[in-house]
Amino acid sequence: MKRTAVVTGGAGGIGAACAIRLAKDGCDVAILDVDGDQARGIVAHIQGLGARAAYYPCDVADRHALEKAAAATAEDLGPADILVTSAALIPNAESVLDMDMDRHERMWRVNYHGTLHACIAYGRRMRARGGGSIVTLGSINSILPLPLPAYNPGKVAVRRLTELLAVELGRHGVRVNCVAPTYVLTRGLQEKISAGQRDLAKIMASHALDALPDPDDVADAVAFLCSPQASKITGVMLPVDAGWGAAVSYKSYAGGVPWEDV
Numbered sequence: 001m002k003r004t005a006v007v008t009g010g011a012g013g014i015g016a017a018c019a020i021r022l023a024k025d026g027c028d029v030a031i032l033d034v035d036g037d038q039a040r041g042i043v044a045h046i047q048g049l050g051a052r053a054a055y056y057p058c059d060v061a062d063r064h065a066l067e068k069a070a071a072a073t074a075e076d077l078g079p080a081d082i083l084v085t086s087a088a089l090i091p092n093a094e095s096v097l098d099m100d101m102d103r104h105e106r107m108w109r110v111n112y113h114g115t116l117h118a119c120i121a122y123g124r125r126m127r128a129r130g131g132g133s134i135v136t137l138g139s140i141n142s143i144l145p146l147p148l149p150a151y152n153p154g155k156v157a158v159r160r161l162t163e164l165l166a167v168e169l170g171r172h173g174v175r176v177n178c179v180a181p182t183y184v185l186t187r188g189l190q191e192k193i194s195a196g197q198r199d200l201a202k203i204m205a206s207h208a209l210d211a212l213p214d215p216d217d218v219a220d221a222v223a224f225l226c227s228p229q230a231s232k233i234t235g236v237m238l239p240v241d242a243g244w245g246a247a248v249s250y251k252s253y254a255g256g257v258p259w260e261d262v
């Protein structure tokens, strides 16, 4: 059956991979983003696959813009069956005491409130229809402290919001889950590695597998959670973390495990 999927942040990185993957799975796709050039490129790519797609300019920090977008996507593509909230700002490390407070507040407005606004705008419509699937983008930051004072607690909040919504919407046939990637080999990360701002070998050292996920790996997990195969799964956080969650504490044992093959 034809489904309609809405992806915030669908113009770039993981969101774009999700938009393309859901189109391949038979969805019409709405992309909500602030980057029109990138978004139109993804829309053209999806249309080239033979699916319907459209771009809606939308700053997710603005709840009125999300309400407008939700009404417009319903009008153009039909009611949303799937919502993926991928829009976010991704920071570099900084200390709590010395951070830039304007950047901090903007990051909360986009990353947490943007997720909340999208879930409210589309969740209410899904509740009224009695069905749907929402997938939020958490992170390994949803699990443990990392030195990103706005982003890290924001991703903990996204995880908790996912759980609250899963309970509120469960009896209305709406499932709400979270995908939590480790460092993903997006173009952004690849550029930082090439510029010497990130050391791939050091990042890899805290993982169990010897490969990082790429955006398509994350999109696979999102597509699974939206599929009928996940019909009894709600309120969970699914790490796509190459074993980071298991390895990060194991490998820190006594300052580093005494054998070299892990």
Ligand SMILES: NC(=O)c1ccc[n+]([C@@H]2O[C@H](COP(=O)([O-])OP(=O)(O)OC[C@H]3O[C@@H](n4cnc5c(N)ncnc54)[C@H](O)[C@@H]3O)[C@@H](O)[C@H]2O)c1
Pocket: 008, 009, 010, 011, 012, 013, 014, 015, 032, 033, 034, 035, 038, 058, 059, 060, 061, 085, 086, 087, 088, 089, 090, 110, 114, 137, 138, 139, 140, 180, 181, 182, 183, 184, 185, 186, 188, 189
């Ligand atoms: N890249 C990683 O390593 C990684 C790891 C874990 C979790 N995540 C999460 O995955 C999601 C996607 O990350 P990504 O790496 O694809 O990021 P990205 O920067 O490649 O893409 C983010 C998209 O969001 C859009 N966006 C930014 N601000 C917006 C706003 N105010 N309103 C609407 N759209 C906006 C951007 O234009 C862009 O298209 C984010 O929630 C991020 O926190 C990323």
